[in-house]
Amino acid sequence: MSVNKLGKFAVVGLSAAWLAGCSTTGANTDASTATTATNEGSATTEQAAPADTDKSATYGANQDNSVTSVVDNQQDKAKNSKAMLDGVPTVFYFDFDKSIVRPAAREALAKHAQYLIDNPNVHAVLEGNTDERGTREYNMALGERRAKAVARYLTIQGVPASQIETVSFGEEVPVAFGHDEKSWQLNRRVEIRYEK
Amino acid sequence: MMLRKWCLVLFTCLLFTSVARAQLVIEVTSGADKLLPIAVVPFGYNGTNPLPQDVAQIVQDDLVRSGLFKAIPRSSMLSQPSKLSDVYYRDWRLLKADYVLIGSIKKIKGDRYRVGFQLLNVLTQKPADDYTTIDVTKNHLRDAAHYISDAVFKKLTGIRGDFSTRILYVTEQHDRTHHPLYKLQVADADGHRPQVIVESNEPILSPAWSRNGRDIAYVMFKNMRPRIFIQELATGKRKQIMSFKGLNGSPAWSPDGKKLALVLSKDGNAEIYTLDLATQKLERMTNNYAIDTEPAWGPKGKTIYFTSDRGGNPQIYRLDIKTKKVERITFEGDSNYRARLTPDGRFLVCIEKLNGDYHIALQDLKTGRVKILTHTDLDESPTISPNGTMVMYATTEHGKEILAVVSVDGLVKYKVPSTDGDVREPAWSPYFN
Structure with a gap:
């Protein structure tokens, strides 16, 4: 896709x-x-x-x-910028119980940052998720911390904080349903979603 | 005495008809070392229409589920008396029953019934308790049965029974072609009579009982943001009480019922607050850059136990509400989560991560000794029965989330699997009277 x-x-x-x-x-x-x-x-x-x-x-x-x-009158600019996001990942993965943005994510996040800077009307929602291990409310907090880590990375690049919202789904919205490391890794993630 | 583990995989109470929407089926997997043999004789009945409930069977199931009793099977009973004058103690001694419970049900008026029962001691050949009657409507025969179970349990163990209590839990049906459907449900402690409280396509978690059992609080996502609700069970009336930016979670009623401890991240990250329900005043309890979550009140309401990773790994800490002093409580295992306290405050139950697995752990707060109660993995959400003897929790079996119960002494275990999707987040009610 x-x-x-x-x-x-x-x-x-x-x-x-x-x-x-x-x-x-x-x-x-x-x-x-x-x-x-x-x-x-x-x-x-x-x-x-x-x-x-x-x-x-x-x-x-x-x-x-x-x-x-x-996408109102910003459409031309937005279109150009969006082309810039072609092939750029929107999901970023984390280590177990960690909320440190992996070095491998930096390049992609820099592009998202540029897109947000170029499109001040675009609003990004950073959705933090965890794997199923540990308790649900702890995971809600951990998911939030992951989303905030990504948000911090974007704001350091110059994205106004007002353009970013962080939410946590904890372990409630998995994308992989296995009970093994492979599924867990896919679920420990932050997804960037754009809203207008 | 020889330690003898007892396996009774059979206790599947498939007695209810398929029309009954019972979703949870109890399976007792292990019981106490020494079981008290009791004969629960089918109750006499003078009516013509069949009764919707087999009261004696419900009592027997309750007692067996407690893990302390062994039931004499009906098929081996030499007689089935329903009044004292018909009892031949010798019959029961032959069957090695220590106690016999007899009873009868009389139709009195309309759909009202009088249920009489008496507990008999086979060894002394005398009644062990007074003859007692209760009047109920037809729909409440199951309540009458649980009442009798409570009375027998109290008489024979000295402990108040929790058979008349209820549980809250969340189910998720995940049909891959549709959105997941989440239901917050309430049922009898034995899983019967489930009723849906709330249904949503967005996640529901952290259900909690008020101290009088009339209201509940829970977290439900709305437009993919977590919100805290309080709902009156009888009327279904509900209020959204917390909708700050970020986290709104982990509601827990204070022992006096006046406050709610909860978790918000409005001031930066997950912190514990208390909400005065009358004045709506929020008071911040923790202040740390780490995660502080999963508050649980100490039994006197002067302390709050909570999970924090301020020391590097998640551990349980105790906060003194007055001085705001924080003390670390758990030290064993890799990490510990989600504390719950027994009603006497002596024991702490939590989730302990040990060698990569998540188990239910019990810590004696006096001696500091820790005992692992379960050997399953991915255990979570422990909740303690109001008499402090049982811990219900969520676990995973064959890739499915189910509820299970373990006694605080670790000897009694039973499972409460669902026939209908994943079950999680149990919350055991207080006593209702």
């Missing part, structure tokens, strides 16, 4: 998520009953890999215009 493609779908998915988020903010202070408390997760769509695949099937090539029309 090319990063370019991923980026576009992320924009579509995230706009949808953002809209959904807006439309449900009222529900945050609700007193809804247990049985009505369903479908909390409109924003999960862009998380699950299969959902992304569904989306790419739905949004065919002819949908590209509608995608870019969401």
Whole structure:
């Protein structure tokens, strides 16, 4: 999957998520009953890999215009910059119980930093994740620390902190489901997601 | 005395019909060294319509699950008396029963039933306790059974039973073609009568009981951000109480019920705070660049135990709320996580990482001695029964997350696997009365 493609779908998915988020903010202070408390997760769509695949099937090539029309008047610049992110990884991996950005990630992160500097309207969400080992709330904190380590790297490169948000999913959103080092390594990660 | 481990893989209570939505099935895997033999005789019944519950069977299952009793099988009973005058003690002595529980159920009015029971001592050939009756509606026959189990358990062990308590837990159904579905559920302590409290496509974790058992708190993601909610169980009414930027996690009610300890990262990184529920005032408890999380109140409410990696590896620390002094508590294993205290404050239960595996560990806070209670891996989320004798926790078996129970003395073990997806994050209720 090319990063370019991923980026576009992320924009579509995230706009949808953002809209959904807006439309449900009222529900945050609700007193809804247990049985009505369903479908909390409109924003999960862009998380699950299969959902992304569904989306790419739905949004065919002819949908590209509608995608870019969401990306207001910065579109030309954004397009150029996005091409710059072609082939640049958006997932960065970590050692067990560590939150140190690996040297191998620096080059790619520098490109993300440049993209954010060139596109001040673009907002990056850094999602920190852990493997399943250890306890859930500790992993929530560890995931956050990883996301913050990446955020720090980006701000050192000159990205304004206001363009970056860090969130942690702890061990709750794995991408690999095995109970072995191979799966664990894939899950110990920070993903960069772009929002507009 | 010879140490004899006892294996009873058979206790699969598949008695309930498929209509009952029971999702958790108990399997007792090991019990205490010496089991007390008891005969729970099927209860007499004067009605014509069949009863929805076999009360005596539920009592027997409860007692066997405690790991302290051995049940005389119904098939070998020479007689099945339901009143004292019909009891021949000699029959029970032949079967080597130390105690016999008899009972009867009478329909009194509408759907109300009177359940009478009496515990008999075979050795003295006398009643061990008074004859007792309780009136319940048809839907509460299971509650009556747990009440009887509590009474028998208290009489014979001196310990208050926890058969009438409940558990909270989270299930995840992960169908690869759909979004995962998370459910926060509540069930009887034996896994029966599950009810869904909240359903979401986003993760739910850290359920916690209020001290009176009426309210619960939990963490649920909304738009992929963690939020803390408080919900009244009976009405389903809920409030989102914490939605700061970053972490909102690990809610834990103080022993007096007035405060909630929780974890926020609004001031930079994971720190422990207390929230006064009446005034909504937040007070910061920890201040360290390291991770501070998973608060658990000491039984008197003067201390908070928590997990911190301030020393390099995650370990359990204790904070004195008044002086804010922090003391390290765990030293064994590679690291330790998520403390829970027994109600008397004597023992600390936590997750210990040892040689790469994650086990349930018990630490005697008086002597400092540590005992590993489980030999499974990837154990997490320990929760202690209100009488302080049992620890329920989440573990992984054949790649599936299940709940399991181990007694604080390490002798009794049973599993509570789910028939329906992964089960995790158990929280044992307090007593309800």
